[in-house]
Amino acid sequence: MKWLRGGGIAGFIIRRLLLGLVVLLLVSIIVFVSTQALGDPARAILGRDATPDRLAALQKQLNLDSSKVGQYFHWLGGLLSGDLGTSLASSQPVSEVLGDRIANSAVLVVLAAVVSVPLSIAIGSYAALRREKIFDTVSSNLMLVLAALPEFVVAVLLVILLSTNVFHWLPSISPVPPGTHAWDYPDELVMPVATLVIAVAPYVSRIMRASMIEVLESDYVEMARLKGLPERTVLIRHALPNAIGPVFQVIAINLAYLAGGVVVIESVFNYPGIGLALVDAVNAHDIPVVQALAMLIAAVYVVLNLLADVATILVTPRLRTRL
Amino acid sequence: MSATESAPALAEGVETPTPPVRSSALLARSLRLWRTRIGAILTLILVLVALVGPLVAPHGSAEFIAKPFTSAAASNTVFGTDYLGYDVLSRFLYGGRSILVIAVISTAIGVVLGVVIGLVAAYARNALDDILMRAMDVIMAFPQIMLALVAVSLVGAKNWVIVVAIALTTAPRVARVARGAAQPVVERDFIGATEAMGMSRVRILFGELLPNILGPMMVEATLRLTYSIAVISALAFLGLAANPDAPNWGTMIQKNQGALAYQPAGALLPILAIALLTMGTGLIGDGIARTAAGIDRERGDE
Numbered sequence: 001m002k003w004l005r006g007g008g009i010a011g012f013i014i015r016r017l018l019l020g021l022v023v024l025l026l027v028s029i030i031v032f033v034s035t036q037a038l039g040d041p042a043r044a045i046l047g048r049d050a051t052p053d054r055l056a057a058l059q060k061q062l063n064l065d066s067s068k069v070g071q072y073f074h075w076l077g078g079l080l081s082g083d084l085g086t087s088l089a090s091s092q093p094v095s096e097v098l099g100d101r102i103a104n105s106a107v108l109v110v111l112a113a114v115v116s117v118p119l120s121i122a123i124g125s126y127a128a129l130r131r132e133k134i135f136d137t138v139s140s141n142l143m144l145v146l147a148a149l150p151e152f153v154v155a156v157l158l159v160i161l162l163s164t165n166v167f168h169w170l171p172s173i174s175p176v177p178p179g180t181h182a183w184d185y186p187d188e189l190v191m192p193v194a195t196l197v198i199a200v201a202p203y204v205s206r207i208m209r210a211s212m213i214e215v216l217e218s219d220y221v222e223m224a225r226l227k228g229l230p231e232r233t234v235l236i237r238h239a240l241p242n243a244i245g246p247v248f249q250v251i252a253i254n255l256a257y258l259a260g261g262v263v264v265i266e267s268v269f270n271y272p273g274i275g276l277a278l279v280d281a282v283n284a285h286d287i288p289v290v291q292a293l294a295m296l297i298a299a300v301y302v303v304l305n306l307l308a309d310v311a312t313i314l315v316t317p318r319l320r321t322r323l
Numbered sequence: 324m325s326a327t328e329s330a331p332a333l334a335e336g337v338e339t340p341t342p343p344v345r346s347s348a349l350l351a352r353s354l355r356l357w358r359t360r361i362g363a364i365l366t367l368i369l370v371l372v373a374l375v376g377p378l379v380a381p382h383g384s385a386e387f388i389a390k391p392f393t394s395a396a397a398s399n400t401v402f403g404t405d406y407l408g409y410d411v412l413s414r415f416l417y418g419g420r421s422i423l424v425i426a427v428i429s430t431a432i433g434v435v436l437g438v439v440i441g442l443v444a445a446y447a448r449n450a451l452d453d454i455l456m457r458a459m460d461v462i463m464a465f466p467q468i469m470l471a472l473v474a475v476s477l478v479g480a481k482n483w484v485i486v487v488a489i490a491l492t493t494a495p496r497v498a499r500v501a502r503g504a505a506q507p508v509v510e511r512d513f514i515g516a517t518e519a520m521g522m523s524r525v526r527i528l529f530g531e532l533l534p535n536i537l538g539p540m541m542v543e544a545t546l547r548l549t550y551s552i553a554v555i556s557a558l559a560f561l562g563l564a565a566n567p568d569a570p571n572w573g574t575m576i577q578k579n580q581g582a583l584a585y586q587p588a589g590a591l592l593p594i595l596a597i598a599l600l601t602m603g604t605g606l607i608g609d610g611i612a613r614t615a616a617g618i619d620r621e622r623g624d625e
Contacts, residue, residue, distance in 0.1 A: 019457075022457075023457070023460055023461055023464060024464075026461045027461055027464050027465075030461065034473065034477065035477075141358075144358075144605060144606065144609055145602050145605070145606075147605060148549050148601040148602045148604065148605025148606070149553075149598055149601055149602070150552070150553030150554075150556060150557055150597060150601060151553075151557075152556075152557050152560050152576070153553075153556075153576075153594055153597050153598050153601075156576060156580065156590065156594055157594060157598070159580075159583065160583060160587070160590075160591070160594075164583040164584045164587075165583060165584065165587055172583075256466075257466060259466070260465075260466020260467070260468055260469050261466070261468075263466070263468055263469055263472065264468060264557050264560070264561065267560075267561055268560075278469065278472065279472070279561060282472060282473060282476035283476065290473065294465065294469070294473065297465065297466065297469060298464040298465060301463075301464045301465075301466075302464060
């Protein structure tokens with residue numbers, strides 16, 4: 001938008017923040033409107049043979065007697081003040097129901113990010129250095145094939161390989177019992193995390209390879225080499241920082257994708273995170289939980305994209321001139 | 324690189340004549356690459372299995388053979404029986420058709436919708452462009468599988484709901500690529516010429532702009548088809564197929580998974596089928612992308 005320029009980096013960050021908030025506001029409207037189709041929550045709680053009196057009382061208690069617009073602002077206000085409402089299935093506050101689930105999923109996503117990002121940057125950079133050599137050919141083709149596989153296919157293939165058929169090293173499901181922490185069961189985390197790593201690594205390593213090849217062919221890298229700098233310094237001080245810029249965008253998109261990808265992977269491993277919670281809530285018509293999870297996943301996407309944009313600007317000085 | 328060295332040799336301000344590559348020519352050239360050939364062969368085999376399979380299946384899709392998870396020898400079948408006591412091989416041969424048909428239809432709708440939105444946005448160059456693309460951003464804030472999951476659970480697991488959900492989530496991703504590819508084309512002189520000739524907007528968009536972005540759009544379409552197959556089979560895997568007991572590769576994996584240790588074929592066959600199919604479309608997409616990039620590079624060298 002042309003009328004939104006200037007202000008340097010700070011102005012850019014503020015503009016992106018405002019844009020992110022607008023997106024989230026629109027997302028909240030979509031979430032609210034679409035979950036209305038799930039039906040009357042009061043009726044869902046009380047069942048078919050509810051008396052009209054009890055139905056009306058509960059509707060009043062859940063604030064369902066006001067207009068739809070009123071309900072939306074009531075819900076949005078609660079959301080902003082940290083009150084996510086009450087789960088219809090368990091009658092507990094949504095934040096309490098989801099607290100452990102969010103922690104469990106966060107463990108998966110963070111572990112997957114910590115493993116996959118350095119791994120795929122290393123693979124991509126090394127493939128770029130050994131361009132058209134055996135490592136590059138093998139890793140590039142492997143990544144191409146892995147990128148195409150649906151994540152539940154990867155998950156079940158890992159189960160076949162490591163748990164049920166070929167080797168019998170790891171448990172095939174990861175049901176972290178309530179009240180305990182995911183990190184207490186490291187052997188149960190291996191396969192879900194490995195699946196997420198395999199889902200993300202191909203994209204990041206491919207863009208890293210492409211970006212690194214471009215940088216290695218640039219004049220300033222040749223200059224650095226001609227100056228007689230050790231190859232190590234050329235690569236780590238000159239090539240890597242320049243090549244990593246475009247990679248942030250891909251990392252952010254993929255981490256946001258992880259937040260959604262856990263839906264399927266948690267179902268494969270029966271892992272009690274937000275993905276399994278979403279599937280359960282959708283089946284139980286538990287509207288407040290579905291709303292909270294949809295907002296959470298969308299917010300993760302918006303925040304990660306924002307961070308990626310800012311990080312890209314920070315590591316790519318020449319982009320700042322266009323602000 | 325020679326491309327950058329030869330660039331200044333071109334007279335400034337003179338546009339190099341780059342007629343769009345015909346899509347058939349692009350396809351034919353991409354088939355010179357081994358990866359495209361392997362991808363095409365894999366895809367062809369799996370499409371044949373999915374489409375012809377029901378005609379050659381030894382048993383019916385709902386024909387009871389023996390008690391669930393009976394071994395091949397005991398049930399006198401090739402791969403034994405599944406969780407319902409049906410023939411695994413027959414269920415496998417029946418189970419690809421619905422996934423493939425839904426994936427192709429929903430991807431086609433999504434790609435057409437996305438291309439139209441992307442072209443309109445790129446050509447508009449005004450507030451409409453911003454509004455369209457921000458709207459696409461909002462849809463993209465939801466992961467494809469999550470939106471499909473919520474849609475299916477709201478309206479029910481009907482085939483048209485799955486088609487609509489996949490098409491609607493595919494369109495914004497295609498629109499973004501289409502807009503990105505069309506933007507530089509919009510700036511070129513011949514578009515201004517067509518405007519001066521008084522050509523209709525529809526003809527400019529689809530007669531002039533579209534042929535110039537066919538390469539990236541073909542790559543995007545195969546990529547989207549790969550993801551659609553993944554999401555549709557994942558929905559079935561989560562128990563959200565239109566008919567939970569109909570033969571379906573995703574459902575087969577979910578229901579036969581428990582017997583992996585002693586009757587692996589029931590889950591292994593559909594797993595391999597989905598894996599090879601998505602690999603196939605993925606390889607084709609990469610082959611076309613490389614060929615298109617190669618043509619661009621040659622033109623740069625000329």
